Amino acid sequence: MSKITVPFGPQHPALKEPENFMLVLEGEQITEAGINLGYNHRGMEKAAENRTYIQNLYLIERVCGICSHSHTTTYITNVEELAKCETPKRALAIRTLFAELERVHSHLLWLGVAGYEMGFETLFMYTWRDREQVLDCLELLSGNRVHYSINTLGGVRRDISAEQKAGVIKRIDYLVERTNYYIKLALEEPTVAARTANVGKLPLEVAIERNAVGPTARASGLARDVRKDEPYLIYNELDFKVITHNTNDVFGRLVVRALELVESYKMIKQILNNLPEGPIAVKVNMRIAPGECVNHYEAPRGEDIHYLKSNGTDKPERLKVRAPTLANLQSVQYMLEGGWLADVPLVIAAIDPCMSCTDRAVVWDPKKGKKQVYGWEELRKMSIEQYKRRGVDFSKLS
Amino acid sequence: MDAILPLAQIIVFPGFLFLAVYGLFLQWVDRKLCAVMQNRMGPPWFQPLADFIKLMAKEVIVPDEADNAMFRLLPYFALAAVMTAMVSIPVGATALFSFQGDLVAVIYLLTIPTVTFFLAGWSSSSPYSTVGSMRVLTQLFAYEVPLMLSLIGPAILAGTWNIAEIAAFFTAHPALIPAQLLGFLAALIALQGKLERMPFDIPHAKNEIVGGQFTEYSGRLLNFFLLAVDMELVVGAALLNAVFLGGALGLTGWAAIAVFLGKTMFVTFLLALLKVLMARIRIEQMINFCWKYLAPVAMAQVLFDIFLKYKVG
Numbered sequence: 279m280s281k282i283t284v285p286f287g288p289q290h291p292a293l294k295e296p297e298n299f300m301l302v303l304e305g306e307q308i309t310e311a312g313i314n315l316g317y318n319h320r321g322m323e324k325a326a327e328n329r330t331y332i333q334n335l336y337l338i339e340r341v342c343g344i345c346s347h348s349h350t351t352t353y354i355t356n357v358e359e360l361a362k363c364e365t366p367k368r369a370l371a372i373r374t375l376f377a378e379l380e381r382v383h384s385h386l387l388w389l390g391v392a393g394y395e396m397g398f399e400t401l402f403m404y405t406w407r408d409r410e411q412v413l414d415c416l417e418l419l420s421g422n423r424v425h426y427s428i429n430t431l432g433g434v435r436r437d438i439s440a441e442q443k444a445g446v447i448k449r450i451d452y453l454v455e456r457t458n459y460y461i462k463l464a465l466e467e468p469t470v471a472a473r474t475a476n477v478g479k480l481p482l483e484v485a486i487e488r489n490a491v492g493p494t495a496r497a498s499g500l501a502r503d504v505r506k507d508e509p510y511l512i513y514n515e516l517d518f519k520v521i522t523h524n525t526n527d528v529f530g531r532l533v534v535r536a537l538e539l540v541e542s543y544k545m546i547k548q549i550l551n552n553l554p555e556g557p558i559a560v561k562v563n564m565r566i567a568p569g570e571c572v573n574h575y576e577a578p579r580g581e582d583i584h585y586l587k588s589n590g591t592d593k594p595e596r597l598k599v600r601a602p603t604l605a606n607l608q609s610v611q612y613m614l615e616g617g618w619l620a621d622v623p624l625v626i627a628a629i630d631p632c633m634s635c636t637d638r639a640v641v642w643d644p645k646k647g648k649k650q651v652y653g654w655e656e657l658r659k660m661s662i663e664q665y666k667r668r669g670v671d672f673s674k675l676s
Numbered sequence: 677m678d679a680i681l682p683l684a685q686i687i688v689f690p691g692f693l694f695l696a697v698y699g700l701f702l703q704w705v706d707r708k709l710c711a712v713m714q715n716r717m718g719p720p721w722f723q724p725l726a727d728f729i730k731l732m733a734k735e736v737i738v739p740d741e742a743d744n745a746m747f748r749l750l751p752y753f754a755l756a757a758v759m760t761a762m763v764s765i766p767v768g769a770t771a772l773f774s775f776q777g778d779l780v781a782v783i784y785l786l787t788i789p790t791v792t793f794f795l796a797g798w799s800s801s802s803p804y805s806t807v808g809s810m811r812v813l814t815q816l817f818a819y820e821v822p823l824m825l826s827l828i829g830p831a832i833l834a835g836t837w838n839i840a841e842i843a844a845f846f847t848a849h850p851a852l853i854p855a856q857l858l859g860f861l862a863a864l865i866a867l868q869g870k871l872e873r874m875p876f877d878i879p880h881a882k883n884e885i886v887g888g889q890f891t892e893y894s895g896r897l898l899n900f901f902l903l904a905v906d907m908e909l910v911v912g913a914a915l916l917n918a919v920f921l922g923g924a925l926g927l928t929g930w931a932a933i934a935v936f937l938g939k940t941m942f943v944t945f946l947l948a949l950l951k952v953l954m955a956r957i958r959i960e961q962m963i964n965f966c967w968k969y970l971a972p973v974a975m976a977q978v979l980f981d982i983f984l985k986y987k988v989g
Contacts, residue, residue: 284803284885292883303807306959395883397874397956403714469875469955619807620958623883 292623384578433559492580497530699906757788797889808888819869843923859977
């Protein structure tokens, strides 16, 4: 049978964000897969250098729509470490609470997306309906559904009252019941098993070699979880298990995420019932002495790493974000090759990709075979010229 | 007058107009039922009609690579085949044009739309349509045999190849209707495959190959393909009603039509139930399922019917 090259993206119904996979097909089977990134670069790291530490909170929150709290928390941990600030215990507990609520909302969202990608729309509709409950929790606590803006330099911005606590616990109880139903469904529904078992295989050695993180790695039997390996916030005081599964396939990733939901519910209740007393924020001096700092954090999708360099002013010298999707994309190529075309959306979705976190600007000229990284000045000049050609002049704005 | 009445029947009832309107209505019933089962609101009753009018007004684009004449003609072939099939299936008490062997003719006429889908995808020569049309053909080989086998059972039992006579036979022997349960279920699942609905919407699985065989179609041409699929739902439901559920149950006039509408809607409900209950399966899983389980079940029904005929007849 002759080979067909099918472009999968950048615009494709299965992809929520622009990215491109070139698939070479022999019949229905994939013989070769190539990944092209860079459709969603926004220059955030560079933009962060022009803003103060406080203004950056707003920016970093928008690195990703789903793990907004993960990115700000990693960033703020870095800033506080450089500023040598003692963050109050209660603030750390509230940050942990938000982190787990975020994990619940991200995993439920993923469950729905997985249902959609395997053509199970009922599962998609049901999980997204139930996800409203955890979004309600977040709204109740922070006033926002997606970008909670709870972190601030030296603590958090809002305290938790007794009524709020009761409201969250009520909704979590409902979610526990629904999640048990989904776990039962995932384990018992034959078409779900047929679509996910032995799909997107990632053996343990390959997972280690390709640096898989988060649920993707844990479904390959690799117990890699920053919350346990190097506890941050108040995770060392919480009682939870690192969920692993050894089927190495999409089914394992489904089970890992579903069981992690149960662990998160447990943690949310532990935090709410043992919330330490005290202030929620302390004052921090905005001018931070020169220094460097790296921190990592277990985001819903996997390990998120931030590097921060300060230079004595109120603005960072350099910020570098390594989002979990970038680490997991290496494995996607391995998982796609040799698989079926029908499984492509599911395999890609199984790492829970977030392209806007991941994309970096490197310009590659295929004719000359030359790579070039553009700096801020050049990018700015190019964008001004681009708009000039369209009849808008931004050159007077500094 | 003698010439005008059949013409009016073909154009208005139970021919083209009725099929189109009822097809759009059943599409709405299906969408609304799925929505309710999935905890959603679902569309208002006029949504299929609104979609139809909207698509009619859209531009038709024929890809440069495609075979122009074939690309434009295929939707009409699909539509014509489905409408011709309806002529022999009883709506209400009698069929418009009934003859010995029309069951086989209807089965073959219902295969033509599938073949046009394949040709449509193949002639548009885009990667998604090519993969889609290959899947259309592969899927055809999976469900066609179980569908035919399951329809043969009742025909053997009734001792006729005439759809209206099969319906009359089951009206006369209602006790035999429950005995056809296995064959009915097999036919229902095969029909789901024929209509390319979830979990068998593999040829146009949107998150894999965008629009499948219809990716390059737009405007009026796409509209006629979609209308043909809606009409196929009516024809399929009507066929199952006549062959397995006893047709009009001996009633005449308005009562017969009411029974027809009620039972086709019941079949649509069962098809909608199948649609919401499962995840889409892969093409090779579908072939395995159809040949390993569905065809033997349909075959068992045929053998059981032969046994029954020997016992009863």
